[in-house]
Amino acid sequence: TVNINDNGTVDAKLPSGESVTVHLFGATVISWKLANGAEQLFVSSKAILDGSKAIRGGIPVVFPVFGPPPPDHATSKLPQHGFARSSNWEFLGKSSSESLGDKADTTVKLDFGLSSSMITEEFRKAWPYEFGLVYSVTLSPESLETSLQVQNKGTESFDFHVLLHNYFKVPDVTKIGVTNLQNKTYIDKVDNKQEKQETSDAIAITGETDRVYLDVDPATPVSVVENGKPLFTIAREGLNTVTVWNPWLENAKKMSDFGDEEYKGMVCVEPGAVKSFSVLEGGDAWEGTQTIRPRL
Numbered sequence: 001t002v003n004i005n006d007n008g009t010v011d012a013k014l015p016s017g018e019s020v021t022v023h024l025f026g027a028t029v030i031s032w033k034l035a036n037g038a039e040q041l042f043v044s045s046k047a048i049l050d051g052s053k054a055i056r057g058g059i060p061v062v063f064p065v066f067g068p069p070p071p072d073h074a075t076s077k078l079p080q081h082g083f084a085r086s087s088n089w090e091f092l093g094k095s096s097s098e099s100l101g102d103k104a105d106t107t108v109k110l111d112f113g114l115s116s117s118m119i120t121e122e123f124r125k126a127w128p129y130e131f132g133l134v135y136s137v138t139l140s141p142e143s144l145e146t147s148l149q150v151q152n153k154g155t156e157s158f159d160f161h162v163l164l165h166n167y168f169k170v171p172d173v174t175k176i177g178v179t180n181l182q183n184k185t186y187i188d189k190v191d192n193k194q195e196k197q198e199t200s201d202a203i204a205i206t207g208e209t210d211r212v213y214l215d216v217d218p219a220t221p222v223s224v225v226e227n228g229k230p231l232f233t234i235a236r237e238g239l240n241t242v243t244v245w246n247p248w249l250e251n252a253k254k255m256s257d258f259g260d261e262e263y264k265g266m267v268c269v270e271p272g273a274v275k276s277f278s279v280l281e282g283g284d285a286w287e288g289t290q291t292i293r294p295r296l
């Protein structure tokens with residue numbers, strides 16, 4: 001079943017019990033529950049859901065720029081992480097698939113859209129390109145898949161980043177590891193953006209962490225593991241960077257929409273295409289997809 005709610009959210013529940021909730025503000029997935037009711041995503045208790053600020057948690061969509069925009073670039077006038085996460089998207093509809101006779105295999109896909117004419121005048125002035133975004137959120141008993149298609153509807157090419165800013169809920173961040181990034185080069189944003197080489201096969205989070213791993217083969221899933229067992233496995237298509245972020249205590253305190261102690265129960269692992277700007281020619285389209293498998 002799919003419900004469109006008065007509070008600006010769309011939710012879907014499978015016959016097998018899994019559910020997902022997407023806020024039209026940012027097309028932000030704000031809840032993903034397994035059949036037993038276990039929430040998989042972190043949303044801050046202080047998150048603002050009235051559309052006055054990007055939602056602190058869930059899966060914000062980052063487009064067309066990741067991080068603070070570079071100076072002297074087409075995105076320079078945009079806020080950090082662009083406008084997609086703080087624009088009102090439209091719900092385009094749902095499609096479901098049921099394998100014959102087996103309700104437990106039913107999946108549901110929710111589609112959301114954002115285009116140039118829907119963003120605020122302020123954003124349009126800051127980034128005056130003709131674009132269309134279609135974001136598809138597919139829930140199945142085994143996974144949550146989210147896929148962003150970027151269309152250039154104009155004649156002029158534009159530069160863009162895409163990133164899917166997953167906030168995962170974890171029992172204890174000090175006990176997890178992020179695997180399959182060994183030997184990758186990363187930019188350490190907490191150490192003057194130095195380029196470093198990852199040595200660990202399971203990256204531990206023991207303090208403020210803000211790293212962008214580069215050239216990560218999308219064919220190799222990245223996992224969040226606990227005691228050697230995966231809590232989440234993230235497969236990707238078209239997304240060859242992975243950002244790992246935890247603000248830790250000091251930065252948590254500086255964020256008005258994040259509880260001081262909440263950093264202990266979350267980690268962001270964010271597939272993206274942010275190493276450099278991708279260029280999309282007029283009339284062309286680009287797509288990036290992640291498939292997240294939980295511990296079942």
Ligand code: BG6
Nearest residue numbers: 080081165189210211243245270
């Ligand atoms: C991460 C960035 O993706 O998002 C961090 O790597 C940033 O540098 C974090 O602090 C949160 O950003 P924001 O704009 O949602 O506070």
